[in-house]
Amino acid sequence: MTLKEVSDLILQHNNFEILTHDYPDGDCIGSAFALALALKQIGKNARVIMTERLNKYNYIYDMLTESDFKAEYIISTDVADEKLLGSNKKFYSGKIELCIDHHKSNRIDAPYKYVDSEAAAAGEIIFKLIPLLGAKYNKDIADCLYTAISTDTGCFRYSNTTSETMRIAAELIDLGCSSAEINKSMFETKSRGRIELEREVLENMIFCAGGKCAIVYTTLKMTENLGDDETEGIASIPRQIEGVKIGITIREKENDYKVSVRTNDGVDACSFCKRFGGGGHIAASGCSLKGSLEEVIEKLKTAAEEVL
Amino acid sequence: MTLKEVSDLILQHNNFEILTHDYPDGDCIGSAFALALALKQIGKNARVIMTERLNKYNYIYDMLTESDFKAEYIISTDVADEKLLGSNKKFYSGKIELCIDHHKSNRIDAPYKYVDSEAAAAGEIIFKLIPLLGAKYNKDIADCLYTAISTDTGCFRYSNTTSETMRIAAELIDLGCSSAEINKSMFETKSRGRIELEREVLENMIFCAGGKCAIVYTTLKMTENLGDDETEGIASIPRQIEGVKIGITIREKENDYKVSVRTNDGVDACSFCKRFGGGGHIAASGCSLKGSLEEVIEKLKTAAEEVL
Numbered sequence: 001m002t003l004k005e006v007s008d009l010i011l012q013h014n015n016f017e018i019l020t021h022d023y024p025d026g027d028c029i030g031s032a033f034a035l036a037l038a039l040k041q042i043g044k045n046a047r048v049i050m051t052e053r054l055n056k057y058n059y060i061y062d063m064l065t066e067s068d069f070k071a072e073y074i075i076s077t078d079v080a081d082e083k084l085l086g087s088n089k090k091f092y093s094g095k096i097e098l099c100i101d102h103h104k105s106n107r108i109d110a111p112y113k114y115v116d117s118e119a120a121a122a123g124e125i126i127f128k129l130i131p132l133l134g135a136k137y138n139k140d141i142a143d144c145l146y147t148a149i150s151t152d153t154g155c156f157r158y159s160n161t162t163s164e165t166m167r168i169a170a171e172l173i174d175l176g177c178s179s180a181e182i183n184k185s186m187f188e189t190k191s192r193g194r195i196e197l198e199r200e201v202l203e204n205m206i207f208c209a210g211g212k213c214a215i216v217y218t219t220l221k222m223t224e225n226l227g228d229d230e231t232e233g234i235a236s237i238p239r240q241i242e243g244v245k246i247g248i249t250i251r252e253k254e255n256d257y258k259v260s261v262r263t264n265d266g267v268d269a270c271s272f273c274k275r276f277g278g279g280g281h282i283a284a285s286g287c288s289l290k291g292s293l294e295e296v297i298e299k300l301k302t303a304a305e306e307v308l
Numbered sequence: 309m310t311l312k313e314v315s316d317l318i319l320q321h322n323n324f325e326i327l328t329h330d331y332p333d334g335d336c337i338g339s340a341f342a343l344a345l346a347l348k349q350i351g352k353n354a355r356v357i358m359t360e361r362l363n364k365y366n367y368i369y370d371m372l373t374e375s376d377f378k379a380e381y382i383i384s385t386d387v388a389d390e391k392l393l394g395s396n397k398k399f400y401s402g403k404i405e406l407c408i409d410h411h412k413s414n415r416i417d418a419p420y421k422y423v424d425s426e427a428a429a430a431g432e433i434i435f436k437l438i439p440l441l442g443a444k445y446n447k448d449i450a451d452c453l454y455t456a457i458s459t460d461t462g463c464f465r466y467s468n469t470t471s472e473t474m475r476i477a478a479e480l481i482d483l484g485c486s487s488a489e490i491n492k493s494m495f496e497t498k499s500r501g502r503i504e505l506e507r508e509v510l511e512n513m514i515f516c517a518g519g520k521c522a523i524v525y526t527t528l529k530m531t532e533n534l535g536d537d538e539t540e541g542i543a544s545i546p547r548q549i550e551g552v553k554i555g556i557t558i559r560e561k562e563n564d565y566k567v568s569v570r571t572n573d574g575v576d577a578c579s580f581c582k583r584f585g586g587g588g589h590i591a592a593s594g595c596s597l598k599g600s601l602e603e604v605i606e607k608l609k610t611a612a613e614e615v616l
Contacts (some may be wrong), residue, residue: 156464156477157495159488163478169464170474180467187465191550192519195510202507211500242499 003125006114007132009098010039010075016046017071019096021079022086023228024050026151026186028078029057031100031122034144035077036064038126038135045069051086054229056185060147063140073097078122081107100125120160123148127168142177147186150179155187194230197222201234206297209246213304214238215297217250217257235260246272246304250297256290259300267307275303311433314422315440317406318347318383324354325379327404329387330394331536332358334459334494336386337365339408339430342452343385344372346434346443353377359394362537364493368455371448381405386430389415408433428468431456435476450485455494458487463495502538505530509542514605517554521612522546523605525558525565543568554580554612558605564598567608575615583611 001009010016018036020028029050036046045067053061076096079085080103085092099110102125104117119125123145130137149169153161156169173179190198200222206215216238223231231251239247239262246267249260259276262284263269269285276299278287289296309317318324326344328336337358344354353375361369384404387393388411393400407416410433412425427433431453438445457477461469464477481487498506508530514523524546531539539559547555547570554575557568567584570592571577577593584607586595597604 157488157491161481161487163481166474166478166481170471170478173469173471173474179469180465183465188544188548189550190548192515195513195549199507199510202503202510205503207500236496240496240498241503242497 001112001114003114003129004132006098006100006112007129009112010073010133013073014044015069015072016044017074018046018048019074019076019079019085019088019092020048020050021084022051022088024052024054024057025078026057027121027123027148029060030144030146030148030151031077031126033060033064034123034126034130034141034148035075035100037138037141037144038130038133040064041135041138042133045071047071049088049092051088054227056189056229057147059185060144063144075100076108076110077126078102079108080105082109100129118162120158120162120165121149121152123152124165124168127172137171137175139176142172142175143182146172146177146179147182150183151186155183191226191230193226197226197231197234198237201237205238206301208301209305209308211243212308213246213248213301214241214244215248215250215300215304217252217293217297219252219293220254223251235262238262239264245308248300248304250289250293250300252293256288257293257296259287259289259296261285261287272303272307309420309422311422311436312440314406314408314420315437317420318381318441321381322352323377323380324352325382326354326356327382327384327387327393327396327400328356328358329392330359330396331540332360332362332365333386334365335429335431335456337368338452338454338456338459339385339434341368341372342431342434342438342449342456343383343408345446345449345452346438346441348372349443349446350441353379355379357396357400359396362535364497364537365455367493368452371452383408384416384418385434386410387416388413390417408437426470428466428470428473429457429460431460432473432476435480445479445483447484450480450483451490454480454485454487455490458491459494463491499534499538501534505534505539505542506545509545513546514609516609517613517616519551520616521554521556521609522549522552523556523558523608523612525560525601525605527560527601528562531559543570546570547572553616556608556612558597558601558608560601564596565601565604567595567597567604569593569595580611580615 018032020032032048036048039046074095075098077100096110098112099108101115102119102122106115127145201216235249245264247262251258261269270280273285273287276287326340328340340356344356347354382403383406385408404418406420407418409423410427410430414423435453509524543557553572555570559566569577578588581593581595584595
């Protein structure tokens with residue numbers, strides 16, 4: 001369907017709930033709130049459904065006032081799979097009427113779907129949808145959409161960033177969005193717990209295969225008092241090191257160890273993880289291992305030395 | 309003078325040397341090489357003068373082939389003050405004919421100056437100058453200019469990033485620049501020495517004033533085997549911590565300690581540093597202190613506790 005058809009469909013309804021995914025990120029929060037704000041502006045009712053509220057997005061939550069209405073139309077934004085609805089899955093399974101997303105891998109089964117995998121963020125799609133709905137951009141909407149796009153592109157750093165991404169961000173800046181403040185809060189603010197975790201991770205880093213493989217780990221004890229947003233991104237640390245071709249992050253879970261593998265220079269992370277029953281993409285894959293931490297490290301070291 | 313006048317002036321000459329500043333960054337290197345490439349394209353001779361070659365910019369150095377000619381016209385790019393020419397000052401002092409820069413504080417004394425302090429990077433000025441010279445953009449020039457603009461804006465993160473910055477970056481992406489690879493190498497690659505330094509810095513971090521002030525330090529021993537590009541950016545670490553209003557970085561030098569002060573929420577870094585004979589901007593200032601490391605830390609802690 002075209003974005004015009006999405007807009008026509010939305011305009012036939014009046015009372016919306018917009019679903020976001022579990023472990024909410026800037027793109028799902030920013031996209032959902034921008035859409036809700038636009039819908040309220042044109043006289044509709046809308047609320048955003050979340051599994052949890054993270055303090056870092058308070059400036060966005062505050063934009064939308066709660067109102068009492070019975071929802072009749074369910075839209076999901078940035079949700080690639082029903083299982084990502086988390087604790088909301090039991091209420092909303094099979095009830096999504098319109099799915100708006102940018103994940104190529106989208107597996108939502110809904111009567112209407114608009115998936116643009118060229119978009120760096122779902123926020124880019126909402127940016128284009130808003131004028132079709134007859135709503136006007138304003139600073140709040142611009143702040144939501146800037147948050148969506150800058151977080152999903154690592155502040156315009158990742159390879160998903162297109163020239164269109166940059167032009168949309170330019171328009172959002174012209175609309176007066178607080179780009180510098182949003183970037184500071186999203187990318188340059190770390191809790192003391194996070195700083196302590198980074199220190200411990202760096203302290204315990206293991207190199208093998210002549211420095212071409214770096215392994216870091218977090219234990220349940222290291223992360224026991226931290227929120228999900230404080231532990232995210234650790235997996236990007238080992239691959240950043242000069243000369244490292246395989247960066248491995250081991251996270252202790254209740255029953256096993258979750259392993260994230262990130263690679264450089266074309267080393268195949270997916271086939272590496274397949275050795276352990278996992279998989280993923282060529283430069284970013286994952287698997288799970290059982291045993292003691294020492295055993296898990298030893299297995300991964302041996303595999304890395306064989307590959308490199 | 310207008311950019312058209314800058315272009316007319318340049319077109320009257322044939323053999324150029326383009327000066328960069330000491331401790332070269334992506335903006336001075338990218339701007340100087342983009343200009344040199346454009347000049348060679350229109351049949352002129354040009355070379356770039358640097359105090360040192362950093363490996364991270366090898367992909368840029370390789371774009372320009374050395375040629376033998378006697379320079380008759382000296383242009384500086386991104387150089388705010390003659391003293392920033394470093395070891396080249398003795399050869400080029402008083403010889404700059406045309407100064408192209410974006411620093412409001414520019415103090416170069418040259419017959420012709422074009423300073424646009426609205427530009428986030430000198431690279432933005434060179435981007436606009438190139439078509440006026442009758443040169444055509446190409447991938448090499450786009451890679452130089454993207455490097456210039458992305459490094460001086462912290463990958464479009466800092467408050468100097470304007471909508472024009474984003475639109476220029478969009479055009480560079482459309483020209484085929486290797487934006488993702490450049491960002492990876494500039495922002496996501498760290499040497500093992502740098503990682504070790506970060507670990508030590510985090511390990512020794514001191515909090516005071518009820519967590520509103522964080523102090524980190526580097527000693528000569530900690531940095532003895534590291535290049536300048538491996539130690540840069542440490543000063544941004546303490547201010548990133550949630551709740552920190554004054555972030556202080558102490559760097560041991562041969563004869564004293566150089567102190568960088570970065571603040572949040574309007575705390576005046578400049579007046580803080582003036583207590584110790586230093587100064588700077590409201591959110592970023594510096595000063596020098598003598599004594600033992602313990603004494604220096606104690607003085608700064610006392611001052612922070614008084615201010616907060």
